[in-house]
Amino acid sequence: MQQYILHNDQLVPAGQSILTAQNRAFRYGDGLFESMRLLGGKLMFAQQHADRLKAGMKALKIDGSALMDEYFLKSKVTELARRNKLEGNARFRLSVYRDGEGLYTPESNKAAYVLESASISEEGYELNKKGLIVDVYDEMTKPVNKLSNVKTSSSLLYVMAGIFKKQRRLDEAFILNQSGFLCESISSNIFVVYNGQLFTPALSEGCVSGIMRGVVMGLAKSNDIAVTEAQINPEVLREAEEVFITNAIGGIRWVMGYGRKRYFNEISKLLSVKLNEMNVG
Structure with a gap:
């Protein structure tokens, strides 16, 4: 259980209030975030x-980016991690x-941050044993613009897609x-194997520029699997041989079904092995 968070370099009890009603992330979604994985203490x-x-x-014109380096x-x-006694994963x-006040026009571009943590039981990027069941959410679409590749705090599209997923008892x-x-998916990037070739939506299609x-x-290319960044018609899902999704927390997760279509997991299984081999040591 998370005991502490970090708020602007200060350790604060996790249950303590730290943001006011004037907070710009709360009011306007004026911010961005990173989801990161600690594995074996690294x-x-x-x-x-x-x-x-x-x-x-x-891109958001928030000051202080040079300070938030590796x-x-x-x-x-x-x-x-040390304060919350998280031993490695x-x-x-x-x-x-x-930070600061203002209406739509901010009074300041100064940055502020909150860092949260949660334990994970898996000791590596384990490939899911049971494949995911997915569907396409088409009630709302994602606009393509200069902020589309950024993980911004403006997440209503993903919330609505999450409700769609829950109502239909889907995995994604x-x-x-x-x-x-x-x-993309609610929390991941998409890869599709079609006619023996690996495809993923290009960044110009508006997906988040996912770390994983x-x-x-890179792993695919180093193992002689060509990857094409492309514009992908969702109808391809009915003909594809394999579909998997990726993010920085879960690694690679394979999709088993879309409607009546069922998929294999050969490439996702191979790349998952290579991903874990890359992180040994």
């Missing part, structure tokens, strides 16, 4: 997280928001972009 892909955080803060992430995660969420829901093409997405693309 913060995984810290440099990639720092690079994405810096790019996101610059050293900052590692040191703050280590501090909080945990997840962290770093929420960065624009896929989100479309404004043009009706596959974008980049790692898996």
Whole structure:
């Protein structure tokens, strides 16, 4: 159980109130976040997280991105893990928001942050034994713009997709972009094996620039599996041989079914093995 959080470098009891009604993340979703994984006491892909955080803060014009580098992430995660007695495997969420008051126009672009933690029982990136059942959420679509690749605090689309998933007793829901093409899932990037080739939605399709997405693309290429970033029609899901999703916490998770369609998990299983081999030591 989480006993403490970090708020602007100060350890605070997890149940203590720290934000006011004027908080801009609460009022306007004016911020962004990183979900990170501690594995065997090591913060995984810290440099990639720092690079994405810096790019996101610059896109949102929030000051202080240079201070939130790899050293900052590692040191703050280590501090909080030690205080919460997390021995090696945990997840962290770093929420960065624009501090200060103002209406839509902020009075200041100064950054503030909250770091939270939770324990994880898995000692590696375990591939799910039971495949996921998914469907496509099409009641709302994701706009494609300069903020589409950023993990912003404005998450109502994902909340609505989560409600859709829960109502239909699904394991995950896929989100479309404004043009009706596959974008991402609620919390992950999408990969599709079609005609023996591996595809993933291009960043130009509006998906979040996932850390694990980049790692898996690199693993695939280093194992002679070509990856094509493309515009993907959701109808491909009815013909694909394999579908899997990726994120920084869970690694790779394979999809078993979409409607009556059933999938294999050969490539996802291979890449999951390679992912865990890469993280040994």
